[in-house]
Amino acid sequence: MKEELKPSRRQFLKMGGAAIALIPVAAVSGKAMAATNSAMRTAMKYQDKPSGDKQCGTCMHFVPGKTPTSAGGCKIFPGDTEISPHGYCVAWIAKPK
Template identity: 25%
Template sequence: MEKHKQISRRSWIRTAATMVATVAAYPFVGATAHPATYKKIAKAVVHYQDHPSGRKMCGMCIHFIPAGGVAGHGMMGDMHNMGPGMMKDGTCQLVEGRIRPMGYCILFAPI
């Protein structure tokens, strides 16, 4: 079983406060703010893992951005473009770093 990295209480509170502030500000900035301007959340904070949790996996999450793809479509969003490349690591709208399609975190939201 994979061990989770310990994070300090201060770091967790700072990240949680950032998330709350971002959500609270969303109605005021709406679609006018570019997603790249938001600070992404560390993998440790959202308990990211490189394997699915049951049937929940990043590739089937609304926040997953497949390699060369569009957010909100997951790895199945472009059915006519399926092939060996569809299992490449992508990114996430919310979590920092490279994200595996078969990974999982607590922010999972099904498509």
């Protein structure tokens, strides 16, 4: 009966290989699920469109994404990775030149 509970070397290698194969899947799925901070967005009256000349891409709090048109982050909205560079909120402050 003890031999049934004792895993074999082959079972150990299979489980280890499967675990290693799942690491990239877990990493990609975490990035695929974008995070938004809904409470802060509401409090700061965030919108996905600019307000005149004021837009996130020209704000000092904006953290740009991979490209100039891709979504980025904001220092005001912790954990939010879906801030549009064309968005706007009441915390907008022009970037210093």
